[in-house]
Amino acid sequence: MSISASDKERHWARTRSLMIVHLVIWFIFSFVVHWFAYNLNQFSFIHFPLGFYMAAQGSLIVFVVQLFVFVWQQDRIDRECGMAEEE
């Protein structure tokens, strides 16, 4: 069974959009949030200064959850475009 060029293009366009979405989230929690750590420390979250919390734990939780969601989303794209591996 051959794969049609338009299926490939559609698959890659969706894959690329997904990549951009996840890199934007990654950028926010890697850089933007910590840039304002000093100001965030004025607030407190479960007794932590918020800026400290985000660097010690908050961003990490976002990354872990984000990756499991990414795996699920990319799987769906692969299946819907007929690009998934045979089991």
Add this chain to the structure above:
Amino acid sequence: MSMFTMRGSFIDNLPKIYGLYTGGFIVFIGLMAVLEQLGLSADTIGILFVAFTIVIYAVIGWLSRTMQVDAYYVAGRQVPAVFNGMATAADWMSGASFVAMAGGIYMGGHAYLAFVVGWTGGYVLVAVLMAPYLRKFGCYTVPDFIGTRYGGNFARFCAVVVLVVASFTYVTAQINATGTIASRALAVPFEVGVWFGLLGIVLCSMLGGMRAVTWTQVAQYIVLIIAYLVPVIWMSNKQGFGFIPQFEYGSAVARLSELEVLQKVGELKPAQAVAGMSALTVPFANPGDSTLSAWRFATLVACMMLGTASLPHILMRYFTTPSVRAARQSVAWSLFFIFLLYFTAPALATLSKLQVLDPTLATSIIGKSIADVNALEWIQKWGNVGYLKIIDSNGDGILQVNEFFMRGDIVVLATPEIAGLPYVISGLVAAGGMAAAMSTADGLLLAIANALSHDLYYKMIDPKAETARRLIVARVLLLVIGVAGAAVASLRLTGILGAVAWAFDFACSGLFFPLVLGVWWKRANRPGAIAGMIAGFVAGSWYLYMVYNGLMAPWLGIDHIRFGIIGMAASLIAMVVVTLATKEPDAETQAMVDEIRIPKGDTYLSSTH
């Protein structure tokens, strides 16, 4: 033995095998605790912990021996996602993560959290940009991808050079860490400890290559995570922060900040400098309100993250999964297993610092009389080996924050003693640190030896070499590089964390853009990739040399542990400019890129190339 000959059933039985192993390890800890109560000496417990775990790893390494190329290079591509996640986590978390990271946060406060963020967020890049595509490609090594995607031996050779420099910098730090721990636990000189550590590392990896390293790394992960979590949870219970301190130490951070004001942290300065040690004079939860401190945080995060996504010993772990889909899942599991340790490190640093600073705790030393503090067992023990020092600079006989000097490296190892936990916990922590350093050293040695044996020897020097010969060459190289690493480590050139950060900078300077653009930019071509690797690597190395030796003032606060910023900028510009100035790659190469972008179908390279 038979479980390794019946391969299919071995894979199916993995949860049972490692479940039994974990249970066995817990029984061993219990046995040691009982023996301690019966009067077994602390030294003997330390020796038993380290020796017992190393013997187990060596046995796994021996059982996994192989003479097949794909088993040796990529563990036969049948490692399930979750187990590969554990193996990657052990591969990833080095002596620096286990031993030095909490210590860095302890001494340096918020600024050091850049390592915590950088060493986790990099996995988002690995999953989204790299791992699934490299898995589909079907390479054995990272230079294998560069060499085939861009074509030509010179591109392959450049990738081998960057890989060797980055990984060798890293592996000496790991062998150094095994030496430190082995020498403490086994009571031998550091120089002997280094060679002992190397022996353990080589036993795990030499006979079975990637297959042996995979199954020992899973075993090492289990030891290191238990060893990291148990003391923190124990200490937290003693201090009243509950059973899951990671979510409840917020009030400990707040308490620390209050005490720091009373004890004039940030106000009092050390009266003199002590080489290799720092006083407790940096406020813990204060990131600083200057743009420079925010910029320094961001640049360190960037170097560590992009370095993560370029380090060959990590990327090659995802070549071992059964499918592209499993490779992606495996990255998510890796990050989860890493997260368990990394979100604990700041908790450990906080609780351990509170032990020392909080006058309401029996363990505190700040504000106590120096004569009393000097009488404490842990102060004497670590003071005697030159890891901490007390100088009464104002002569009042009372210990202040600027009079207590220590090396951050010892925080994790010394915390059980500081908190007054039984010695069995110290023995457990030593075994965990050993597991962390050995597992990373294994992965790195294998990455270097595989690049030299597969890419340099087989692909470039002798493409007609027989399988047996290839695998013998790979093993000899592994041994030679291990010995070289141990020889350099025994010179003790750098601290653990410094050399590790350099490895990330070298990797991202030379490899990040050629790897990412190889998948995501079809137009990227050979001259561009070569220019990117050379420009990044040379610019980064030059900047490191100039800044580290004080020949030049750092630009914009980019110091020697952040030189990847300079390298990556040079690499990106050179690669894009040269690519656009030269011909686009041929149709065959473009078709190759199309093919690796979809999970469906066979790997691009055949399974035994």
